[in-house]
Amino acid sequence: MSKITVIHGPNLNLLGIREPSLYGSETLETINQRLGEAIESAGHEFEAYQSNAEHELVDKVQSSKPDTAFIIINPGAFTHTSIALRDAFLGVQIPFIEVHLSNVDSREEFRRQSFFADIAVGSIIGLGPQGYLLAAQAALSRIEAV
Numbered sequence: 094m095s096k097i098t099v100i101h102g103p104n105l106n107l108l109g110i111r112e113p114s115l116y117g118s119e120t121l122e123t124i125n126q127r128l129g130e131a132i133e134s135a136g137h138e139f140e141a142y143q144s145n146a147e148h149e150l151v152d153k154v155q156s157s158k159p160d161t162a163f164i165i166i167n168p169g170a171f172t173h174t175s176i177a178l179r180d181a182f183l184g185v186q187i188p189f190i191e192v193h194l195s196n197v198d199s200r201e202e203f204r205r206q207s208f209f210a211d212i213a214v215g216s217i218i219g220l221g222p223q224g225y226l227l228a229a230q231a232a233l234s235r236i237e238a239v
C-alpha cells in the first residue's frame with residue numbers, strides 16, 4: 094500500500110464559486126472525494142491538502158517525505174511564481190504530476206510559464222476536474238509498476 098497526496102494551492106478552496114466559466118462548478122470537496130474513492134478503491138492511501146500560503150505548501154511537500162509515494166499538485170498561481178515550491182520538490186525527489194483545471198496555455202502570457210513543468214513526471218491542463226482523476230490513474234499505474 095502506497096500513499097498519494099494531492100496538494101491544492103491558493104484560491105482553489107474557492108472552487109465552485111470562483112470564476113466558474115474557467116474553473117467549473119465542482120467544489121474542492123467533491124474533487125477530493127472522487128480522488129479519494131479512486132485511490133482507496135485501488136488499495137492505496139489518500140490525503141488531500143490545501144493552503145493559500147506558499148510556506149505552508151513548501152512545508153507540506155517537505156513533510157510528505159518519506160510517507161508519500163506520489164504527489165498530484167495544482168500549485169494555482171504559485172505555478173508561475175514559486176521557485177521555493179519548485180526547490181521543495183527538487184529537495185524531496187517525490188515524483189509528481191502538475192494539474193491545471195484551465196488551459197493555462199490559452200490564457201494570459203504570464204500563465205504559460207510554469208516552475209514545475211520541467212521537473213514533473215507530466216502535466217495535465219485544461220481538462221477541468223477530470224484532470225485530477227487522470228493524474229490519479231497515472232500515479233497508480235506508476236506506483237504499481239514499482
Ligand code: DQA
Nearest residue numbers: 104167169170193194195204
Ligand atoms: C490554475 C491556473 C493558474 O494560472 C491560476 O492562478 C489558478 C488555477 C488552474 O487550475 O487552471 O489559480 O492553476
